[in-house]
Amino acid sequence: MSPKLRRALIITAAVIGGVIVAAVFATLLQQPEDEFVAEQPDEQLVAEAEIYDDIIVPPAALGELKTGITDLHGKPVGVKCSTCHTEGNKREPAADTPAQLSDFHTDMEFDHGQLSCSSCHATDDRDKLKLADGTQLAFDDTIEQCAQCHSSEYRSFKHGAHGGASGYWDRTEGARVRNHCVTCHDPHDPAFPDVTPADPPRDRFFGTTQ
Ligand code: HEC
Ligand code: HEC
Ligand code: HEC
Ligand code: HEC
Structure with a gap:
């Protein structure tokens, strides 16, 4: 070699x-x-991009007594709780269940665990809600109150798995539009109503299966 x-x-x-x-x-x-x-997003791109905050659409007249009247746009008209619940106009002792009510709010469906009215409504200011520690809360922050007791649903709500969404998926393009808890759940009777299944979809080849 x-x-x-x-x-x-x-x-x-x-x-x-x-x-x-x-x-x-x-x-x-x-x-x-x-x-x-998972592929990591380019941190610099993410940092530079503007992330739009979610828009949460509250129901009309949130935190007001619905009068059954609708405005020109078909939205319910409400009156503030303090219209009647004034300092000098208090029921003593305050009612805590609908059964104790005889002249007002008597048509309310109420079925929410063992809660009483004052679990959620501030007793000295009816225009406010309250948390377990007594902190008063504006009706606009109702979600925070629901979250206090329903943390796992709130977590899935924040992730987008609960509560639906529309608007933009890519939040650098535009905001995601979310529903409010009380748009779907009546705070007094929150069980989601039973739904009736719709007709099956029309089959592409054989017409409907019904
Ligand atoms: C038109 C007047 C009126 C309005 C507006 C009104 N209420 Fe009342 N509410 C009453 C009366 C009267 C009672 C007592 C009823 C009874 O004793 O049967 C009452 C009772 C209650 C009670 C039971 C506890 C208590 O104080 O006796 C709660 C809770 C309550 N109202 C919450 C509200 C909230 C929250 C709003 C606003 C979203 C509201 N009310 C708006 C008239 C009103
Ligand atoms: C789980 C918390 C919770 C409890 C318990 C609760 N409420 Fe409410 N209530 C709310 C929230 C949140 C709203 C605002 C919802 C809205 O305006 O759509 C509200 C709205 C109302 C309204 C105005 C609703 C309308 O559609 O006109 C009245 C009246 C009222 N509450 C009375 C009561 C009374 C009386 C009790 C006890 C029998 C009670 N609430 C128990 C959370 C609660
Ligand atoms: C103070 C604690 C508390 C607050 C505040 C509260 N909840 Fe509840 N919620 C409960 C309890 C307790 C139950 C009953 C759980 C059970 O029966 O297993 C319940 C049950 C429910 C259910 C299931 C009902 C069913 O029968 O399937 C829904 C939906 C719900 N709550 C939504 C809400 C919403 C929306 C809010 C805010 C407006 C809210 N809750 C505020 C304690 C609370
Ligand atoms: C788009 C409508 C929608 C919105 C918004 C929504 N939910 Fe729900 N929620 C539902 C449906 C549908 C169910 C399932 C009901 C069933 O299984 O019968 C449900 C179930 C629940 C339950 C009962 C879970 C169980 O295991 O029984 C709770 C508690 C609850 N939601 C809390 C919340 C809270 C808190 C918010 C706001 C942060 C919220 N939801 C927003 C539609 C909604």
């Missing part, structure tokens, strides 16, 4: 050896295959 050939062989062997060692290292460094690693 000529010295030239030998050198060539040694170099080739060294290169192949190097490639094998590198390949072994690369495999060791790789994540195990069954572990899913």
